């Protein structure tokens with residue numbers, strides 16, 4: 215549905231994402247879910263189309279687009295597969311962090327490889343003892359001459375073991391949020407290892423593992439932003455997450471839209487008590503509520519993305535609002551779409567139960583929706 219401010223170019227970008235999603239993700243998503251296949255080849259193809267460095271500067275190979283373009287692209291990708299879309303989103307978050315906070319040398323070294331996804335990146339903040347309270351993380355980065363030595367464990371890392379580059383928040387400067395810096399760690403670095411893939415409710419087609427650091431020695435030049443980056447890692451991580459939260463919400467929107475589209479189609483085909491379900495007034499009410507929820511989700515998402523593009527003073531709160539509202543509302547839409555399919559909705563082959571499973575985690579990761587309420591509540595209390 216067009217939005218008043220969208221131009222022909224804006225529509226073309228989304229058309230490209232939609233086409234890719236329809237041809238390269240949607241036909242295979244169920245199979246990838248069943249076989250736990252991580253679709254690296256397709257993601258690299260998305261990278262070659264500019265979707266792995268969407269809002270990264272063009273001089274190093276990024277696409278130079280807006281957050282508003284980003285959320286519209288992720289909605290389209292997620293219509294085909296919310297899980298693959300979510301990994302591309304995490305990769306984009308890492309790429310943006312290197313572009314925005316990296317030294318010129320780091321930008322030149324990494325972005326040309328991250329943009330086509332020749333190098334795939336994972337974001338490492340959560341630890342076994344520090345999830346929501348991320349500033350209490352304990353992974354250490356100790357200075358030793360020209361190097362840092364990292365020790366600790368990261369938990370629930372998307373792409374763990376499969377990614378080539380790990381963007382790691384670790385404590386180098388002391389206690390609290392201001393004691394954290396961000397480091398770029400190569401997969402092959404001695405002392406870096408990965409736990410077994412977690413067995414999960416959804417997100418089957420991407421690995422989630424612990425990332426373990428045992429005396430991992432990296433040059434000091436791997437601190438993001440160089441020596442200027444010391445103690446700035448928490449802010450870098452949080453600023454990355456503002457956009458990440460929008461993209462994860464966009465993945466919920468795309469997934470829910472796909473589930474809704476299936477339900478709407480099914481209602482036009484299925485007959486009970488001698489007539490089509492679409493002709494039953496209560497079914498129409500259900501569809502009306504679902505369609506309204508999808509449109510409201512799209513609008514709050516676009517509002518927050520525009521706030522991020524314009525560096526609005528309320529951007530953090532708006533991103534949290536969008537993440538909370540969209541991931542909850544769209545989960546309900548997907549669940550209702552399953553219900554409308556009756557018993558067939560519960561079968562894998564229908565494709566709706568997968569969406570419900572995949573959307574559930576979006577209420578937990580990139581900051582739980584309780585933490586989103588905390589962020590919103592703090593901002594409101596400060597007014």
Ligand code: FAD
Pocket residue numbers: 304336337338339340344345346347369370371372373414417422575578579580581582583584585
């Ligand atoms: P906890 O922080 O222990 O919270 C437990 C519960 O208590 C939650 O419901 C929470 O909302 C609630 N709670 C906590 N504090 C409060 C409070 N003060 N008031 C009210 N309620 C509260 N992390 C990464 O860094 N990188 C990744 O790539 C990544 N990928 C993930 C992929 C998957 C599939 C999953 C499941 C998680 C992933 N995560 C990742 C981790 C995710 O971000 C965390 O699980 C999440 O932030 C919550 O942390 P926790 O699990 O430790 O829960």
Ligand code: 2MC
Pocket residue numbers: 304337339340345346347348349372391392448449452453455456530578579580581582585589
């Ligand atoms: N954007 C920019 N800056 C932020 C920010 C945000 N969203 N949130 C916090 N900050 C800044 C804040 O302004 C402060 O800066 P300064 O030191 O300059 O004053 C600093 O960070 C510390 O913030 P707080 O004082 O609010 O710290 P506190 O510990 O009380 O709360 C909280 C921080 C709860 C907001 C943060 O820990 C949080 O967001 N937790 C959720 C963790 C999370 O989202 N994990 C996701 C992991 S990634 C993932 O799941 C994937 C799938 C990739």
